[in-house]
Amino acid sequence: MIMMVLNKNKLKKIILSVIAAVVILGGVVFALNKNSSTSTFNLFDAAELPYDRGTKENSGYVALTCNVDLGWETEYVESILETLKKEDVNITFNVTGKWAEKNKDILLKMKKEGHEIGNHGYKHLDYAKLSYDENLEQIRTSKKIIEDVIEENTKFFQAPAGSFGEGTIKAAKELGYTSIKWDIDTIDWKYREQPDVIINRVKNKEMKDSSIILMHPTNATTKCLDDIIKIVRDKGLKPGKLSDVFIVE
Numbered sequence: 001m002i003m004m005v006l007n008k009n010k011l012k013k014i015i016l017s018v019i020a021a022v023v024i025l026g027g028v029v030f031a032l033n034k035n036s037s038t039s040t041f042n043l044f045d046a047a048e049l050p051y052d053r054g055t056k057e058n059s060g061y062v063a064l065t066c067n068v069d070l071g072w073e074t075e076y077v078e079s080i081l082e083t084l085k086k087e088d089v090n091i092t093f094n095v096t097g098k099w100a101e102k103n104k105d106i107l108l109k110m111k112k113e114g115h116e117i118g119n120h121g122y123k124h125l126d127y128a129k130l131s132y133d134e135n136l137e138q139i140r141t142s143k144k145i146i147e148d149v150i151e152e153n154t155k156f157f158q159a160p161a162g163s164f165g166e167g168t169i170k171a172a173k174e175l176g177y178t179s180i181k182w183d184i185d186t187i188d189w190k191y192r193e194q195p196d197v198i199i200n201r202v203k204n205k206e207m208k209d210s211s212i213i214l215m216h217p218t219n220a221t222t223k224c225l226d227d228i229i230k231i232v233r234d235k236g237l238k239p240g241k242l243s244d245v246f247i248v249e
Helices: 002-038 074-087 097-102 104-112 132-150 166-174 195-204 219-234
Strands: 061-068 092-095 116-119 212-215 238-240
Touching: 061 074, 061 219, 074 104, 074 219, 092 097, 097 104, 097 132, 104 116, 104 132, 116 132, 132 166, 195 219, 212 219, 219 238
Parallel strands: 061 092, 061 212, 061 238, 092 116
Antiparallel strands: none
16 A cells, blocks of 8 residues: 555656646747747848958958949049058959949959959849849849959959848859948948048947948048048058958858
8 A cells, every 4th residue: 555655656746747847848949939930030041141240350450341333423433542542551342233334444443453342233222122033143243244344253242232131142152252241331321421420430330350341432431531541540450351351262
């Protein structure tokens, strides 16, 4: 009789332990499913996310990138090139294929003066809304146009407005590109006549080793580019190209 009571008590404990384990396991599974369902990156699980900073540790550089895409900015490119030459700085110009078609001489001048050329797609569209095939066509078309002019492979792709979709990243990766964004936006396209606003924005951002600064050729940028370069140098870092802050095969 005593043995039967003990066995019953032992069996009861085992059953309670199993029930507790099931409840705990169920809670863990629910939490994981809940977290995964609210993740903003589910669409990109099969591809690499665009980088907002370089991958080199202790690179000693901050990458300056200048997007040339819509055409109205072309008149300011020469002034930017003059400032960069004066400051002895080489940066990355991300250009659209459509712009490159119409401005081959300027594109070639960028390359000859030591600047790096990145791919900004063929047209300035919302690439996140394009299908994979449409992304592939836009990026590949731009790649051919740019590389035929500079006679060098392009390594970096930046979608217009930083609008990356799953198809954008997949297409860029298939074409051999490292997809990039930025962590310091001058918003100079908005403050085209306000260089002081741009300077204060850059000063107030958390600039780090391998940070990426986004610029455009605007009137304000021509007037404060030397200030931006000074801000980088005052941080003990060197202004440079994307290839200075990325490890690219």
